C-alpha cells in the first residue's frame with residue numbers, strides 16, 4: 001500500500017521531470033529569489049512567514065476536530081446559523097495565525113483584516129502593509145468544501161509616518177489597488193495551492209505535504225481570453241437587474257459573441273470559484289454588494305490582470321476604485337477579458353436589491 005509519508009511531487013512526477021520545465025523543482029521562495037523576478041529580501045521574508053501561516057491554516061481546516069469546534073461555537077452562540085456573516089471560530093483562529101506570522105516577520109507595519117474592525121499596527125519600521133481575508137468561504141467548512149485565504153501587499157506610505165497611529169494605519173490600508181506590490185491566495189482543497197503575483201505574471205505553487213514546500217506547478221498562468229463558464233449564485237436571478245439577466249440568458253443559450261452554450265459552475269467559495277476561472281476562463285461573479293474591495297476584490301483583480309484577464313465592478317476596473325472605507329463592499333466580476341467586456345456592454349449588471357439572504 002502506498003504510504004502517505006513516502007508521497008511527494010518528485011515521486012509522482014519522477015526525479016528528472018519537473019513541473020517548472022527544467023531539471024529542478026522550484027519552490028516559492030526559490031522562485032522569488034532567483035527563479036523568478038528579484039523581488040527583494042524583505043518581500044521574500046514576508047512570504048516565508050505568510051506561507052507558513054497558510055500551511056497552519058491548511059492543517060486547521062483539515063482537522064478532524066472542526067466539527068466539534070463548530071458545535072461548541074453554536075452552543076456558545078458564536079457564528080450562529082442565523083447570522084451568516086458572524087465570524088466563525090476558524091476565521092478567528094486563521095486571523096490570529098496570520099497576525100502572529102506577520103508580527104514575527106518584522107516586515108509588516110500594519111495588517112488590515114476582514115475579521116477586524118480596524119487595522120492592527122504592528123511595527124513602525126515594517127516596509128509593508130498587508131490586507132487579508134484570512135479564511136474566505138468558512139461557512140462551507142462543515143461540508144469540507146474548499147476555502148481560501150486572500151491577501152494583498154502594499155508598501156508602507158512613509159509620507160504618513162508623522163500621523164497618529166490610528167490614522168496612519170487606516171490610510172495605509174486604504175491604498176488603491178494600483179499600488180499593490182504583490183497579492184496572492186491560498187486554496188485549501190484536494191490540493192493546497194498558493195497562487196501569487198509580484199507584478200510580473202501570476203504563478204501557482206502546490207504544497208508538497210511530504211516536504212512542506214510550495215512547488216511551482218503553474219508558471220505564468222494565462223487566463224483564456226474567453227471561457228465557456230459563468231459562475232454566479234443563480235438563485236438570485238429574480239433580484240438581478242435586467243442587464244445581468246439578459247447577459248446570462250444570452251450566453252447560456254449560446255447566442256452571445258461567442259456562439260457556444262455556456263455552462264454554470266458555482267461552489268460559493270470565492271477562492272475556489274476564482275481559481276477555476278483563472279485556469280479555465282469565463283467569469284466568476286457576485287453581482288450584489290457583498291464582497292469587499294480591500295480584502296477580496298483588489299488582490300484577486302491584481303492576480304487576474306497579471307494573468308491577462310480583468311476585474312470589474314460591472315462598470316469600471318476594480319483596481320481604479322479608490323477605497324474610502326475598510327470594509328467597503330461592491331459587485332465583483334472577475335475573469336476572461338472578452339467575457340468581462342461583453343458583460344459590461346449590457347450596462348446594467350449590478351444587483352441593487354440585497355435582502356438578507358438566509359443561505
Ligand SMILES: O=P(O)(O)OC[C@H]1O[C@](O)(COP(=O)(O)O)[C@@H](O)[C@@H]1O
Pocket residue numbers: 084085136137138139233268269270271286288290357359
Ligand atoms: O451568498 P452569495 O451571494 O452567493 O455569496 C457567496 C460568497 O460569499 C462568500 O462566502 C464570502 O462571504 P463572507 O465574506 O461573508 O464569508 C464567498 O466565499 C462566496 O463567493
